[in-house]
Amino acid sequence: xxxxxxxxxxxxxxxxxxxxxxxxxxxxxxxxxxxxxxxxxxxxxxxxxxxxxxxxxxxxxxxxxxxxxxxxxxxxxxxxxxxxxxxxxxxxxxxxxxxxxxxxxxxxxxxxxxxxxxxxxxxxxxxxxxxxxxxxxxxxxxxxxxxxxxxxxxxxxxxxxxxxxxxxxxxxxxxxxxxxxxxxxxxxxxxxxxxxxxxxxxxxxxxxxxxxxxxxxxxxxxxxxxx
Numbered sequence: 001x002x003x004x005x006x007x008x009x010x011x012x013x014x015x016x017x018x019x020x021x022x023x024x025x026x027x028x029x030x031x032x033x034x035x036x037x038x039x040x041x042x043x044x045x046x047x048x049x050x051x052x053x054x055x056x057x058x059x060x061x062x063x064x065x066x067x068x069x070x071x072x073x074x075x076x077x078x079x080x081x082x083x084x085x086x087x088x089x090x091x092x093x094x095x096x097x098x099x100x101x102x103x104x105x106x107x108x109x110x111x112x113x114x115x116x117x118x119x120x121x122x123x124x125x126x127x128x129x130x131x132x133x134x135x136x137x138x139x140x141x142x143x144x145x146x147x148x149x150x151x152x153x154x155x156x157x158x159x160x161x162x163x164x165x166x167x168x169x170x171x172x173x174x175x176x177x178x179x180x181x182x183x184x185x186x187x188x189x190x191x192x193x194x195x196x197x198x199x200x201x202x203x204x205x206x207x208x209x210x211x212x213x214x215x216x217x218x219x220x221x222x223x224x225x226x227x
Contacts, residue, residue, distance in 0.1 A: 003061040004030055007074045010052055018045045028079045035070035046072055069120050081118075082125030089114065089133055107142055112151050115183070117176060118166075119157035127154035127165040 004025075011023045011032040020037035023030065032049065034042035050072055053065045057074065064080075066073045087094040089111060096103045116126050134152045145151055156166035157176055170176050 003057055003063055003074070006057050006060075007053065007063075010049065010057070011072075014045055014049045014052075018042060021045070029073050029075035031068075031071050031073040033071045042070060066122050068122050073122065080125045081122060082129035085116065085126045086129045086133065089130070107137075112145070114152045116152075116154045117157060117170070118155075123156070124165050127156070127167075130154045131165055131167075 007030045008023060008025070011030065014032065015021050015023060018034055018037050018041065021032060021034040021042065022036075023032055032046075034046055037045075046067070050065055050067065053072070053074060057063060058065055062077045063074050064077050066075065066080075084094075087096075087098055090098050090105055091103050092105055092109075093103055098104060114130065116130055118124075118126055130152050131154065134150050137150050142150070153168065154166040155168045155170060156162065156164040157170050157172065159171065160169050162169075170179060
């Protein structure tokens, strides 16, 4: 029996006992959704289901059990958003693995600007993968752009106090749309309705440029005080 069949049987067991839940079969993953169920009961059942999967299927096969927004997903270890993002950024042919050196882009071929947005737990794989790409560029002493970075922006969508590997956040989808509008020049700051939070220098609040600006100002003020 394949891992997918075993997962479907376990998900089926909890679907029968959790009104409103349902199973989604993907090409390389199986997902159990409970967003239409009673919220508290759905969370309770999901915890039991995840424990069930970890102690059965995950011990027999090379798969991982991921908790998402009102869902559980089981997928092979090598299939996740982080691996996909890494291939899109680093590989000449994203279909092929980045372990093949002939498939790796040269530094000059890498994208100048990467904005990666996500609001789910599974999106953390993307943020971690991009952070690793940036870390490798730093360790290789690659030249930065005019803004003293590599143009890599992992951004989570949600409250500022959520635990994340992203380096900035936007609070809700309206901020995402306004930010994208600003980037492509189709929205002005006066049209955002205040949804995009900026610091006093016009940087995106809590973004990398904002934090760099704040650090530079503190250093400048400290130097003035000591002179």
